[in-house]
Amino acid sequence: MMAQTAHCIAQGKDGSGFDVSSAVYGSQRYVRFLPRVISSAQVAIEGMPLQDIIVDVLNAKWDHEITQFSLPPLMTLLLGEPGTGGSSTPSMVGAVKKWQKSDPQKSIETWKVLSEANASLEKKI
Incomplete structure (x- = not known):
């Protein structure tokens, strides 16, 4: 939760959270959280004490869903990059x-x- 919040603050927006969730939990089926759960963190720059932000984030109702997911044995998924930079x-x-x-x-x-x-x-x- 804190990693996702920090990521959103660093990006300056509420992303889906999938990239952070994948880094933490690995392969999964993911349903994103509602952005309101980190709203207090988004206004952190307006002077709210860090401790209060952390408490708000940890006590928020995180409504995302993470379900373990893996491909069947011998099935591989590849992602390629054409050499011209990412999207x-x-x-x-x-x-x-x-x-x-x-x-x-x-x-x-x-x-x-x-x-x-x-x-x-x-x-x-």
Whole structure:
């Protein structure tokens, strides 16, 4: 919880938490927390004492879900990088949000299909 909070403060935004969770727990199925659980930490720069921030963060209702997940034996997942540098998460998120705004109904339908496909694959693995 503290690592995720520190990460969000360092980034200046509420990320999903998946990267920190993966670093701590390894392979998993992850459902993100609601950003409000670290809201006191986000305003830390406004003078709230560090001890109070830590207590708020530790006592917050962290509603994320972590479920152990692993691929079947002999199945390997590879991630490649084309040699031109990594992707830019902010620009990718911006492109998705732009697409969602341009066709809200289609984006909802697509998101639903993707979610169902992911759930189906997870059950099969």
